[in-house]
Amino acid sequence: MEFTSDFMWGCASAAYQIEGAYNEDGRGMSIWDIHSLNKDVVAYNENGNVACDHYHRYKEDVQLFKQLGIKYYRFSISWTRVLPNGIGEVNEKGLQFYIDLVDELLSNGIEPIVTLHHWDYPYELYKLGGWMNPASPEWFEYYTKIIVDALSDKVKYWITINEPQCIVGCGYYTGTHAPFVHASIIDMITMSHNILLSHGRAVKYIRENAKISPQIGYAPTGPSFVPEDDSEEAIEEARLKTMSMKNSGFFAITWWSDPIFLGKYPDDAYELFGEAMIKPSEEDMKLISQPLDFYAVNIYYSSSIRGDGSTYETNSFQGAPKSTMNWRVDEIVMYWSCKFLYERYKTPILISENGIANIDWVGLNGKVEDPQRIDYISRYLLCINKAMEEGIPVIGYMYWSAIDNFEWACGYDKRFGMIYVDYQTQKRTIKESGHWYKQLIESNGEVLEQYKMLYK
Secondary structure: OOOOOOOEEEEEOOHHHHOOOOOOOOOOOEHHHHHOOOOOOOHHHOOOOOOOOHHHHHHHHHHHHHHHOOOEEEEEOOHHHHOOOOOOOOOHHHHHHHHHHHHHHHHOOOEEEEEEEOOOOEHHHHOOOHHHOOOHHHHHHHHHHHHHHHHOOOOOEEEEEEOHHHHHHHHHHOOOOOOOOOOOHHHHHHHHHHHHHHHHHHHHHHHHHOOOOOEEEEEOOOOOEOOOOOOHHHHHHHHHHHOOHHHHHHHOHHHHHHHHHOOOOOHHHHHHHHHHOOOOOHHHHHHHOOOOOOEEEEOOOOEOOOOOOOOOOOOOOOOOOEOOOOOEOOOHHHHHHHHHHHHHHOOOEEEEEEOOOEOOOOOOOOOOOOHHHHHHHHHHHHHHHHHHHOOOOEEEEEEEOOOOOOOHHHOOOOEOOOEEEEOOOOEEEEOHHHHHHHHHHHOOOHHHHHHHHHHO
16 A cells, blocks of 8 residues: 555544643633523533543543544644633643643653644634734734743644634625624635735744744635546646636635645635735735645535535435535545646645535444444545555545544534544543544555455
8 A cells, every 4th residue: 555654644624623621720701602602502402511531531531532543643632721711821820731641642642733723712802903003913823922932842734724614704705604604705805914924924933933844734625626537628627617716715725725835825716716815925924825734724625616506406316325524435535636636736645624414323232333434434545545656645544533523613513533422421432433534544554455456
């Protein structure tokens, strides 16, 4: 199999989705803490107040991660646990939690990958205008400084911001994520630019101040299109649609990646937004386009090449295999996404999220048997393998998620984890996919060999 000897095998999580302890030890409130209290914005009016209680159970969870055999664990920092007001005085107890977590991971042979921001924006900063405020990049740099100064003697891998498409697109366009509002086009452009400046300031600070030589990335997602057939015309159509602002607007890959990797906004953004489009300074673009070591990307499913809403989409036909998120199981998107991204950005790729929400429960035999998840991971990894055989440098795979958790506006019904959580008791059970994942890692992917012929 075409996995390098240093391939990064791991799992991922996010602070608000697992930690709980929302009002303990000096932690401040995020927009998810506050806005999830609004009725009917989260399924069953649930929230992350307790979640998986990881804040109190992190040592137990790390031991389970060790049993999974994972070598890398990607997690995010709760900004308000460290800085209750987003800026100003540091909450030492909150900071100590992450120092202790990193120590626990390292003592168990697990390399930490720290994501600075995974959507739980400080509410006190939101009241000051949030990402609309021109000071927001400075706020993010200050927060970055606190984390880097505390952890960079032990942490090598850093991701600045997770899925900025969802921060702006879901939070302020569709209104399906916190803060659950609808903003103007001009406001969303302003927020986007400030988020990109925040990323740039964070990269610059990490690069210049980390105590051990850092590896820095950034984790967008975005609509990914796959060709309808093997013709050059179909491939080019999929490539163009994947990289098009006109198809995807604020969710587009290029809106969030071209400024960072190419040093400019995509040309079709100016066509799409017209007079509303920002006219960034040369200094801004230089700051935003700080060099990165890897392109982290979250990939789950493909977008439809065709489909007008009145008929089935071409990639989501009647009876198509889907997860409980209603996402199409469509593994070839992994190959085409890696291919299109590397062609455009020429940067090694880390799959920072990929996984499936499945129908899981503890059986009468005490096991959580989830063969669909094993099959899903196998399919997507085979397509990573196909990309790597063609010379595309994919450096690692972080399964989403390490543990069942609060799935944002979907609440707790959607189970992505390799570890099952009984939310009534907080009892953990490693699923059969977790035991299989250990074998996969130990063999560096060789357990997939029996299926490889399917993707030749």
